[in-house]
Amino acid sequence: MDFEWNDSQPIYRQLRDRVVAMMLDGVLREGDPLPSVRTVAAEYRVNPLTVLKAYQQLVDEELVETRRGRGMYINAGARTLLLRGERQKFLDEEWPRICATIQRLGLKAEDLLDAASAKSAKLDSRKKER
Known part of the structure; x- marks a missing residue:
């Protein structure tokens, strides 16, 4: 590996x-x-x-x-404990940087939702191909 x-x-x-x-x-x-x-x-x-x-x-x-x-x-309960901790870590450490980038680029919520929908659709089509 x-x-x-x-x-x-x-x-x-x-x-x-x-x-x-x-x-x-x-x-x-x-x-x-x-x-x-x-x-x-x-x-x-x-x-x-x-x-x-x-x-x-x-x-x-x-x-x-x-x-x-x-x-x-x-x-x-390990997964639940991890999710809680990792979500908080993301919100505290990564999200502020992401928000700053979003603001710097002038992106809007609908831009992000459109991009997320497109990404999700692409992943779904790959799963169907298998």
């Missing part, structure tokens, strides 16, 4: 964010086990301690639980 590491953020944080994205996308669901530390370390060619640090961060955030001798599992 090819994955480009971003130099502006620690690898353990990028691994944590990748697991979070998988949870939000529904690839990993409540009760599912996380891939083993060794498997992830080998797949991404990183130190197992780096993977463990990423997983520990998920445990600290109460998104994942450790089951002694069995591994780590996604907690019930």
